Structure formats: structure tokens, C-alpha cells
Amino acid sequence: MAERERRMTRPYGGVFVARTQVMDAADIHRALRRMAHEVIEHNHGHEEIVLVGLQTGGVEMAHALATVIEEIEELEEGEPGVPVGTLDVALYRDDIGIRPVLPEEVTDIPVDLDGRVVVLVDDVLFTGRTIRAALDAVCDYGRPRAVQLAVMVDRGHRELPIRPDYVGKNLPTRRNELVDVTMSGVQLGELQKQ
């Protein structure tokens, strides 16, 4: 479960109870390494890439992915690295008014997106609605040559025709389960109502 959704559960109350450890820190790092290679391979290098982490769960992931990409590409000190932006899609969501939706952090897109390849980075891909909102948001900042999607966990249950380009782990879940992703691992569990 992304940080964002964790906060959205607040008004409803609840305690996340982890049931199964799905990945540990080393698994996360191995997955990131593989995804970084795929990104570079797919885009013939890193030069055109802009990583955009989705607030808030995708931000740490995006920075970690950028670091790995820079390592693989053996960038020298002073060479321009892989730009990382952050995006809060709250104002683009289709459920404003249905549930409490508030922006968490200020969106920060540090470079012009025109003609670049934007890789959206999030921790968990679930219904696809956040990514739908993110696509709208990215288009308000410019016209990327392509938009790709990287997620650490794809837990299924898509409600929109959205497919990730880079996946850390495909994790079959039940709808009512929660997935909690941090850099130290992935847990599967439930929200217990208080």
C-alpha cells in the first residue's frame, strides 16, 4: 500500500496488520537493479529519461532507481544525472468528493518534459486510477515523447486499461488485502478497522 493510500485510510481508521513478508530489503534491491537495466535497455541509455515518483510511495523508489541507473551507466562526478521529479496527483483524481483527497506534497518537475521519456514510478499498481490521474497531470507539464511505468509491486485488480512497463514483482492479492512497500521490504496484510 502506498503511503498516499495509507493516509487516505485515516478518516476510516484502522491498523495495518502484516501477515506475510513477500520481499525483503535485498529482494527490493535486486528488483530495482533489474528494472534499472530494463529501463536503460529499453530506452537505449539514460540520456532522455526523466523519472517521476508519485507522491508519496513512489518518490523514494524513484530516487533509488535513479541511483542504480547512474551506477550502471557509470556516470562521473559532475556529469548530469538522471532527473527525478515528484508528482502529487491528488488534484487529478476521479474520486475527489467521494473520499477525502488532499495533496500531500508539492509537485516538483525539475526539467522540461517536452520530448523526454517520462518513467512514472510508484510502489504499488492496483486499480490503475492513480496512474490515470498521473498521465493527466504529466500532460499539463509538457508533451513527453513517451510515458512509461515502473512499479515495485503489481497486485492486479485493474479497473482501467493500464499496464506497467517495468515490474519488481507480480503479487496476486485479494481486493481487501493491503500491500505495504518500503525500501526494507514488502508486506502483505489487512487493514483492521478500529
Added chain:
Amino acid sequence: MDASGEREADVVVADGRIVEVGPGLASQHAGAQVLDASGCLVSPGLVDLHTHLRQPGKEEAETIETGSRAAALGGYTAVLAMPNTTPAMDCAAVVREVLELGRSAPCDVHASGAITVERAGAALAPMAEMAELGVRIFTDDGTGVQDDRLMRRALEYSVGLGVTLAQHCEVSSLSEGTCMHEGEWSSRLGLPGQPAEAEELMVMRDIALARLTGARIHLLHLSTAGSVAMVAAAKASGLPVSAEAAPHHFTLTDECCKEYDATFKVHPPLRNAADVAALKAGLADGSIDAIATDHAPHAPEDKERPFDQAPPGMLGLEFALALAFTELVDGGAMSEADVLGTLSWKPAAIAQMVDHGGPVEAGHAANLCIVDPAARWTVDASGGASRSRNVPYVGRELRGKVRHTVLFGEPVVIGGEAQR
């Protein structure tokens, strides 16, 4: 219960007069209509020195008929209609119309007359022709007579007629454009306030003019601690000054305005807690002679205007007695007998209403108020018998409910129900 004290008795009434008062009389008058007054106080009917009946001119807010019905339900057998009608009661013709309309009312309607033509404060109204119709109180209520010299002349003139001038004490140059008491709440709410001194300056002037002219003066709806103190001092020095206070002024404070509900807008404005305490003390020690309602009906659409634009005033006739019992008796300031004095025989004396205010004795007019002092009730938002609903007491629990009202021997209210 009357001015002479308290006793337990039956009261026999015939042909509009009290025939006999004494214990155990009920059995001697078989076949007579009997009003059950067990557990009740039988008082001379209440007398309101300050009622706005709105007719002629504002019949959508109140009529003489509806206002009188509210009065009867409140235990009143006489009301003094204020002259700020449209046209103003500033000549015999309008006074005659009001008295005529009042003849069929369930309450004895007396008329006051304006001091100045159209209550404009510029020229004396024909007071003598109104006095001939029985007018005993003259006032420009709604505004005070601002001009010092004109007020002096009016006071002098009143002496010759044997009438009393009553003043709405408010210096308009200090109160113009204001809509509440000036203080912490007006500051917070951003509403223009009038200081207590707007009232007190005119109280001071009128006491001085009473000294100068020797004329009697009655000060309407006093609302400030300073006014009470000045009246007390004037009385102590023997000046012919009387004064009244309204139930809302000893019950409510300016804090009530905080929701911008114009139901709580009134002139003079609701003051602060110290003023409320001073009014209660003034009523208790007799500095203030009477409780007068300043019953001021306004149509709902008028009271829904912005606070600063809404007309001032609130209903009072059906609540005054219970408010007095609840606030003054239960508050420990006064006895029930003293409260009835301020509501009945003292105002009757001020207005020279010979048929009202008791005593409850053989030979006197049978104008009676029978009140159950133990009854508790909660004020609802209906506005009672009035055409208007500007009641500032909604939701309050009060003690004391009028059971019957007898007007010249006729029970106009029986068991809390108006009979006509």
C-alpha cells in the same frame, strides 16, 4: 395577592365588579361559573405601559386584536398602545381610531399620544385634544425628544393637563446608525454600537428638566446601570420621576447578538451582565417602578434582513410574567408579590388607569390575572398569539403560567386558552 398583601380566598364577581372576597364563598354561589384557581395566585390584572400594537400601519406584524389577545394570554388586562404607528397617534383622530378598535379587544386598550407632531421632534402635538379622549401618557417612543427646549415646553404643558410625559431615552447623535450595545461584542462582531451614555445623557437631561418644570416624567425601558443610579438619586431628592424596565433587559445580554440573529436586536440594545444586575437590583429596591414589555412585533421577513438593517424590537406580552418569576424571584432578587406590583398596580398608578391594578376587594373592577406560579413551560418558536414570531426566548424554561384572565368580570382566558 395585591398591593395590600396576600390572603387565601375566593373572589366573587358580578357585573364586571368584585362583589365579595373571602374564604369558602364558592358554596354560597351555586350555579355561578367557577374558575379553578387552586394553587394559583389571584392578582389584579397586569398592566403594560409599553405595547406596540402596530395598528394602524403595520398590520402584517400585529393588529390591535392579535396583540390584545397575546396580552390577555400573558395575564394583562390593560395595555398602553405606543404612538409610533403609521400615521402616528399624534392627534385625536388617530387616538380615537385606536380606542375604537380596542373596544372589542380581549384586553383594555389605552392609547398613548405623541408629544410632537408625527413624532418628528419639531412641534408639539395637540396634547389637550388627546387628553380629552383619556390619554394620560404622552411619548414619542421609538425616539426621544432631542430638542431640550421643546422637551421643557412639553413638560410644562403637561402639568396643566395632568398627564405624564414618557421618554425614550436615547441621544440620537450618539446612537444614529448603531444596532447594538457598544462594547466587547460590538467590537468583535464589527457592528456599530451605541454606548450606555447615549441613554444616560437623556436620562440626566430629563431629570434636570423635571426639576426645572416640576412635571412628572416616566422613563421608558431603562437599560443601563448608570440610568438606574440616576433615577434612584432623583427619587431620593423627591423629584416626580418614575421608570420602567423591559423583561429582555433583565434577562438577556449583548452576547446574544453573536450569531447576527436580528431577533436580538432591540432599542435600547441588550447591554452587559453588569447592567442586567443593576436593573434587577433597581426593580428590587423600587428605583425602577414597573416592568413594561416593549412588546414590538416585526414580520419575519423584516427580522431576516441584515442585522444592521433589521428593525429593532422583540415580543414580550406572553413572557413577561414568567420571565420576571424566573429571573427575579428565582434569582432571589424579589418576592412574587413585589414582582406582581411592578407588573400591575405600580404601572396602573403611573398611567392613571383607575380600573386596573386592584386591589382585589369588593367594589373594584374585576380585572384579574390568575397565575399558576408552579407551572413550568418551555418557550416555543410559534410566537404565541402574536402575528409575529420575533421571540428571543425560544428554548428557555420558565416558571409561572397564566391560567385565567378576567376582564371586567369576563373570563377572556380560561385554562391558558383565549376565549376571544
Added chain:
Amino acid sequence: MSGTTRDLTEASSTVDTSSFGDRRHLLTVSDLERPEIEQLLELTDTFVEVSNRAIPKVPALRGRTVVTLFFEDSTRTRLSFETAAKRLSADTMSFAVSSSSVNKGESVRDTIETIEAMGIDAVVVRHKSSGVPAQIAGWTNAAVINAGDGWHQHPTQALLDAYTLRSHLGSLDGVRISIVGDVKHSRVARSDIEVFTKLGAEVTLVAPPTLLPPSTAPWDVRVSHDFDSVVGSTDVCYLLRMQRERMTEALVPTLREYTAHYGLTSARADRLPDGALIMHPGPMNRGVEIAGEVADRPNAVITEQVANGVAVRMAVLFLVLGPGRASGAKNEISSNGAG
């Protein structure tokens, strides 16, 4: 079953959906406590970012209708609210008294009920009488936002002022703010005093006694009648507009005398501590409450106030209309994740 549990209610963030959550109206800043004000100011950062984009528009309030109901003219405030609503993709309607049925004697209540019948979600009210937005809130189901009522309140002005100060100073704790001029008749002052003091500032009112409210007891403020003794220890100098009609009410003898004693002249501005900010709610009377040259100094943040106004009003509109209060929301929330 692994043993980890995490209390999600502890996973608090800078933005707390629950604190502003039940608020349907913004009638007075008295209703707002410090955390709510801070929440709103933090949220404003997001809308500043939106306003700075090439396409300064987000779809957040698509399908909502915001009406500006101005019984008193104020083109700048109305435009600010309408711009804010449009940047959130809300539909806007404008109801101006001069062209309306109010001039034909229609009551405020009938006006609001008529407008509501057209289907609106929020109404932004300006009226020359104190308390009218509060009255309207009792007559409509739409969210009511006070855009200035009489001498009473102008909440969004105070919030944008606080935002402007916060963006320069970081925090208002301990900041010495002098509010100078006609406090008595100023809804801006009444709102600013409360917001500034709630955020920890030390507020001094500087005015002749005739231009102060009858009582300052409701507020935690100091009062001075001597601008010169205060100016040297002022971190923020907030000047109020001096209305010319105050002269006819004999509240000050002449504008010249007012300027001499209470105007921010060049000489007084020179005595402000380094880094002190100069603010004014506009429109300014250059040469009266503020010298023309002083208004153009770099430490005068008056145009910034205007720019921030749009973002603050976006935050207010979003908070009263956005989270969890769609007029037609029938969808149940589909489980926990939004995906």
C-alpha cells in the same frame, strides 16, 4: 502470520484530512484553530505550484459550481475568487447587485434561495453588513465563503496575508506586527489580528483612539497611539486603507494630520528594522497611509499578497468543496487502495 502491525492513524502527515474535514463554510477566522490555519497554508503551497505552471489549471473541482454573490462591489476580490475557481476547473457564476433583482427589493434570503435552485455547490458572499454570510449559511445547503462582511471579517485576506508572511519569514512565532490605521471599520484588521496572533505573532494596533474599536479586549493585542515609538520595533508593518469618508464623521480632522501621525512616510519607513516587511490589503491611497515611494520598495510585498490571494482561495475552495463532499457522490469507495 507475521507479527508486524502498524497503526495507520499514527501515520500522520503534514496534511490532516480530518481537521478541516467537517467544515462546510468559511465564515470567520474565529472558527479556525492554529492547526487548521497551518494546514490551509501548507495546502496553499500546492496551489502556488499549480498557479506557476504553463497551464495553471487542475481538474479537481470539475462539475462543481461556485457563485460569487457580491452585494457590494469589489472587482479584485471577485476576480480573485473566480480565477481560483476556474483554476480548479469549477464552473463560476457571478451575481452582481447592480444588475440584479436585489435592487428591485428582493431580500437576501429570496436571492440565495433563487440562486440555490439553479444548483450550486459554493457561494462566495460579500456584503456591506456584518453577519450576512452567517445568515446565508442558515438558508442554504451550499458551502458559504465569506468574502468580506461589513466591518466584521475577511477571512481569505487574513489567510493570504499569513501565507505571504510565512513565505518570507518561515514562521510568525514572535514576529512583531504593527497594524496601522482604521482598525475600527476594518474587516481586514479583525481577521488579521486573529490569524496573526493564533500563529504566534505579537500584534500592536497603531491608530488614533477614534479609529480603534470601542474595546480591544476580545484580542490579545497591544495598542499604541504613537507610530513613531513603535516603528523601530516592527518586523511587519501592515497599513490599512484610510477611507476618505472618515473625515466627515470627525474621526480625524484632516488627511494631512492623519498622514503626519499615522502614515508610513519615507522617514518612518527608513526607521523600520532591516528586513521588515510592508503590507497593505489594497487598494492603496498613495500619499495618505503610505508614501508612494515606500509602496514600491523591495520590502513592500503588496503585489505578492494579491498573487497569493488566488492560491489561498484555491485552497479554501478545495477544502470546503473537495475532500469527501461531492454533491452527487454515490460511488462507494472501492476497498482500500486507489492503485
